[in-house]
Amino acid sequence: MENKLSFSSSLVIGVMLFALFFGAGNLIFPAELGQLAGDQTWKAMAGFLFTGVGLPFLGILAIGFSGKKDLQDLASRIHPVYAVLFTAILYLTIGPFFAAPRTGAVAFDIGVAPFLHGFPIDIARFLFTLVFFGISMWLSLNPAKIVDRVGKYLSPLIIIILIGLIGMTLLNPMGSAQVSQAPYNETPFFTGFLKGYNTMDALASLVFGIIVINALRAMGITSKKQILTSTAKTGFVAAGFLAIIYIGIAYLGATSVDLFGYLDGGGSVLSETSSYLFGTTGLLLLGVVIMLACLTTAIGLLTACGEYFHAIIPKVSYKLFVVFFSLFCLVVANFGLANIINYSIPVLVLLYPLAMVLILLTFTGPLFHQSSLVYRTATVTAFLVSFVEALVKFYSLVEKDMPNWLETVEEAYTAYIPYYAEGVGWLVPVLIVTVVTAIVAVVHNKRGQGVQNILTKEKA
Numbered sequence: 043m044e045n046k047l048s049f050s051s052s053l054v055i056g057v058m059l060f061a062l063f064f065g066a067g068n069l070i071f072p073a074e075l076g077q078l079a080g081d082q083t084w085k086a087m088a089g090f091l092f093t094g095v096g097l098p099f100l101g102i103l104a105i106g107f108s109g110k111k112d113l114q115d116l117a118s119r120i121h122p123v124y125a126v127l128f129t130a131i132l133y134l135t136i137g138p139f140f141a142a143p144r145t146g147a148v149a150f151d152i153g154v155a156p157f158l159h160g161f162p163i164d165i166a167r168f169l170f171t172l173v174f175f176g177i178s179m180w181l182s183l184n185p186a187k188i189v190d191r192v193g194k195y196l197s198p199l200i201i202i203i204l205i206g207l208i209g210m211t212l213l214n215p216m217g218s219a220q221v222s223q224a225p226y227n228e229t230p231f232f233t234g235f236l237k238g239y240n241t242m243d244a245l246a247s248l249v250f251g252i253i254v255i256n257a258l259r260a261m262g263i264t265s266k267k268q269i270l271t272s273t274a275k276t277g278f279v280a281a282g283f284l285a286i287i288y289i290g291i292a293y294l295g296a297t298s299v300d301l302f303g304y305l306d307g308g309g310s311v312l313s314e315t316s317s318y319l320f321g322t323t324g325l326l327l328l329g330v331v332i333m334l335a336c337l338t339t340a341i342g343l344l345t346a347c348g349e350y351f352h353a354i355i356p357k358v359s360y361k362l363f364v365v366f367f368s369l370f371c372l373v374v375a376n377f378g379l380a381n382i383i384n385y386s387i388p389v390l391v392l393l394y395p396l397a398m399v400l401i402l403l404t405f406t407g408p409l410f411h412q413s414s415l416v417y418r419t420a421t422v423t424a425f426l427v428s429f430v431e432a433l434v435k436f437y438s439l440v441e442k443d444m445p446n447w448l449e450t451v452e453e454a455y456t457a458y459i460p461y462y463a464e465g466v467g468w469l470v471p472v473l474i475v476t477v478v479t480a481i482v483a484v485v486h487n488k489r490g491q492g493v494q495n496i497l498t499k500e501k502a
Contacts, residue, residue: 056279076295217300
């Protein structure tokens with residue numbers, strides 16, 4: 043008889059999953075959102091929670107629902123070459139390009155920067171990140187149980203500290219929410235929706251999903267139905283903690299403007315608030331816990347990237363990949379947190395729609411017999427829209443004039459594609475293409491079955 047996941051096991055795996063999602067410094071984003079969204083915070087948070095919590099939950103479920111062994115195997119439904127490219131770019135994005143260096147940058151901004159008192163920040167950042175990624179590299183090259191043990195006790199500690207911080211904010215409000223700033227004052231939901239991309243959790247969920255499934259299988263849960271049910275339970279635990287903390291931190295940010303004014307980023311919001319509510323001791327405790335959380339996440343990301351790229355390029359050793367990625371993270375982290383976030387935006391604008399299409403088609407695939415026609419046309423459609431938007435974001439970021447052809451295409455997209463101006467122009471075209479090609483696939487499948495039945499009868 044197959045085992046069923048107990049409540050305590052659901053809680054343990056759910057907290058583990060929460061730690062995987064939360065450890066890359068995602069708490070800075072709702073704090074900044076709250077400050078800028080002001081009296082529109084709840085509308086903005088609805089959008090943020092959709093992409094920052096709901097979508098990662100669906101990503102975890104999609105891996106369990108698909109029955110595939112990993113992301114590359116799942117993406118091969120589109121095309122084997124696409125699967126390798128998409129998976130590799132996704133690993134690089136949540137690894138050495140953006141998310142892994144961000145762990146060091148967030149740890150520095152919250153755990154070290156508030157205590158510098160005039161010491162040159164660039165030198166301090168370099169020295170800190172050198173030690174941070176040196177330790178990350180060493181522990182990635184020499185896996186030790188200490189990382190698992192720290193993570194096991196650290197996750198509940200983070201939850202307790204943050205809930206305490208949020209609780210104090212609720213009991214002693216620092217002020218009231220101010221008038222929302224642009225662009226939250228015009229499109230709060232869609233702005234929050236796009237800000238949720240910064241967490242990168244929907245991308246990470248397609249990698250973390252298999253970790254959850256392997257943990258469930260180790261507990262004797264093997265049938266697809268039980269895996270899906272158990273994955274939903276653990277995902278719900280992680281999503282619940284994420285939602286509660288994100289909402290609380292957004293409220294903290296929204297009510298902090300009266301006291302501190304508009305601060306430079308979410309890290310400053312958390313540091314100033316912790317210092318105000320708990321003094322230097324509270325600020326120090328928060329900094330240490332965040333540093334350890336970011337460190338364990340950096341180790342996990344370096345290990346995952348090293349293992350994946352060694353698997354697809356076996357001639358290069360795992361250790362060499364880890365050393366290279368660690369050095370790369372060190373360089374990127376020293377560009378500063380704001381630059382890491384800003385330069386990740388064009389990449390996320392391209393990758394997120396592709397990931398969302400893959401998740402959507404994974405759940406609806408049985409309706410159209412997993413037809414490659416549907417997968418490919420929907421993916422190409424999402425790419426054609428999101429690629430243009432990503433280029434526009436890039437040119438805006440580097441403050442360069444767009445090529446004439448790009449301006450022409452963007453004007454056409456803005457004029458004719460619904461919600462393009464809001465940043466989700468890919469959605470309606472993908473839905474239309476998916477419905478049309480799914481109908482074609484179903485009709486073609488029925489005709490094929492009809493012909494097969496006739497041939498079978500003739501042979502009989």
